[in-house]
Amino acid sequence: MSSPAPVPQHYPSPRELDDLELLATGALSPHDGFGAPGSPLTLDLPEALRDAPVVELVDPEGLPLARVHREDDGRRRVEPLARPEYGPFRRLYLSPAQVREQHAGRTVVPVTGPLTRRDLDALAGLGPTVLLALVGHGTAELSPVATLRATLRAAAALPDAVVVAVPLAAHGDADADHGLGVRVVEAYAGGDPVHALAETDGAEDEHDDGDDYPDDVAEVVDADRPAPDEVGLVLFFTGLSGSGKSTLARALVDRLLEQGRRTVTSLDGDVVRRQLSAGLTFSKADRETNIRRIGWVAAEIARHGGVAVCSPIAPFDETRQQVRAMVDDAGGRFFLIHVATPLEECERRDRKGLYAKARRGEIPEFTGISSPYEEPDDADVRVDTTGRTIDDALGDVVDALAAGGWVDVRVRANG
Numbered sequence: 001m002s003s004p005a006p007v008p009q010h011y012p013s014p015r016e017l018d019d020l021e022l023l024a025t026g027a028l029s030p031h032d033g034f035g036a037p038g039s040p041l042t043l044d045l046p047e048a049l050r051d052a053p054v055v056e057l058v059d060p061e062g063l064p065l066a067r068v069h070r071e072d073d074g075r076r077r078v079e080p081l082a083r084p085e086y087g088p089f090r091r092l093y094l095s096p097a098q099v100r101e102q103h104a105g106r107t108v109v110p111v112t113g114p115l116t117r118r119d120l121d122a123l124a125g126l127g128p129t130v131l132l133a134l135v136g137h138g139t140a141e142l143s144p145v146a147t148l149r150a151t152l153r154a155a156a157a158l159p160d161a162v163v164v165a166v167p168l169a170a171h172g173d174a175d176a177d178h179g180l181g182v183r184v185v186e187a188y189a190g191g192d193p194v195h196a197l198a199e200t201d202g203a204e205d206e207h208d209d210g211d212d213y214p215d216d217v218a219e220v221v222d223a224d225r226p227a228p229d230e231v232g233l234v235l236f237f238t239g240l241s242g243s244g245k246s247t248l249a250r251a252l253v254d255r256l257l258e259q260g261r262r263t264v265t266s267l268d269g270d271v272v273r274r275q276l277s278a279g280l281t282f283s284k285a286d287r288e289t290n291i292r293r294i295g296w297v298a299a300e301i302a303r304h305g306g307v308a309v310c311s312p313i314a315p316f317d318e319t320r321q322q323v324r325a326m327v328d329d330a331g332g333r334f335f336l337i338h339v340a341t342p343l344e345e346c347e348r349r350d351r352k353g354l355y356a357k358a359r360r361g362e363i364p365e366f367t368g369i370s371s372p373y374e375e376p377d378d379a380d381v382r383v384d385t386t387g388r389t390i391d392d393a394l395g396d397v398v399d400a401l402a403a404g405g406w407v408d409v410r411v412r413a414n415g
């Protein structure tokens with residue numbers, strides 16, 4: 001007897017995990033699935049799973065959270081299996097039903113940023129409140145964890161406030177997200193009153209600056225917004241083989257090390273291929289895996305305030321965008337340098353003799369010859385090294401970094 005085929009699994013993105021939780025807790029009831037007409041809640045399944053009738057959604061550690069069932073109209077109905085168990089302040093993530101049960105009768109106040117003294121004055125007269133912190137992916141002004149920390153501190157300053165966290169993510173469509181937010185807040189409020197703070201009305205608030213936060217809220221805000229020279233950086237060179245990525249990246253790393261103000265890690269294409277990505281080929285899938293690995297490591301370096309200098313070919317736009325998103329999510333800044341030396345010049349240099357081999361058909365899928373290179377249109381700086389000295393070409397990169405307020409290594413340290 002053959003056993004039934006296992007249900008395929010999928011790891012949703014952070015935004016999709018937030019959406020899943022809203023659907024699973026009934027915060028969008030009667031909607032119970034992804035892909036409803038007009039809804040921004042979508043699930044981007046990989047090609048191989050698009051036709052699967054059932055897919056299991058798992059958290060980053062592999063815990064099954066839900067199954068999604070493909071309906072005839074293309075929707076993906078959510079069958080919840082488990083609530084997420086981990087994460088900072090998990091205990092504050094309640095469902096609308098739990099809020100009704102535990103906190104009925106309170107005024108519900110949606111919160112997307114740190115509360116000011118003025119906000120607290122306004123709230124003090126409202127009686128018992130639920131501060132509903134909307135901390136989904138891309139919604140809150142601070143990181144979700146800092147928003148919750150700041151909201152807890154604000155709650156402690158009020159006569160009777162409790163904090164509830166809601167994973168309401170942003171989907172890049174202001175109107176749709178506003179509509180979603182209104183529905184979710186109504187679901188949490190039940191019939192209880194909702195009080196919108198001045199900012200949530202979209203009103204200009206001239207007092208809403210750092211000075212106006214109560215001291216212990218300001219402490220949280222400051223800690224979550226590192227000074228510009230402490231923000232993690234990913235300086236990502238992309239370009240054809242022989243364009244000058246490694247040469248320029250090495251020179252930039254030396255400048256940073258000579259200056260000594262930042263910790264620096266080099267993730268050179270060739271070096272990564274011998275270590276982190278040993279065994280991978282140059283197929284499209286393996287190149288994507290290689291770049292995502294580099295992106296993952298670089299994002300972790302940025303998360304801890306370091307500088308990662310990466311110099312792989314990274315020929316595919318979509319994968320570069322994924323790296324950018326990983327770095328953004330880690331609170332770092334992603335700076336893209338397109339080393340745009342044309343193929344003819346790279347081939348003329350042919351320092352490693354690879355182009356000659358590729359032309360003879362001895363290396364399959366060689367970038368620029370038999371494998372594509374997608375030129376970026378989102379580069380922060382573009383450098384063609386043809387006929388220029390290394391110092392001169394590096395000057396363009398260094399100037400762009402300084403002009404954008406990223407890091408200033410224009411002057412060489414004097415030893």
Ligand SMILES: Nc1ncnc2c1ncn2[C@@H]1O[C@H](COP(=O)(O)OS(=O)(=O)O)[C@@H](OP(=O)(O)O)[C@H]1O
Pocket residue numbers: 240241242246269270273282286287288290291311312313314315352354363364365366367371
């Ligand atoms: N088929 C094929 N295509 C392109 N490059 C090849 C290939 N085979 C080997 N090499 C050598 O590998 C280096 C590129 O590796 P990367 O990891 O940077 O490539 S990728 O980003 O994964 O596409 C590249 O190094 P650089 O010259 O430093 O770019 C080449 O030396």
Ligand SMILES: Nc1ncnc2c1ncn2[C@@H]1O[C@H](COP(=O)(O)OP(=O)(O)O)[C@@H](O)[C@H]1O
Pocket residue numbers: 239240241242243244245246247248311349351385386387388389390391393
């Ligand atoms: N202005 C320049 N900037 C960078 N490299 C240059 C420049 N002019 C000539 N080159 C030479 O081009 C080659 C680039 O090789 P490399 O830095 O390994 O490229 P990649 O890492 O993109 O494969 C080196 O031999 C380097 O000396």
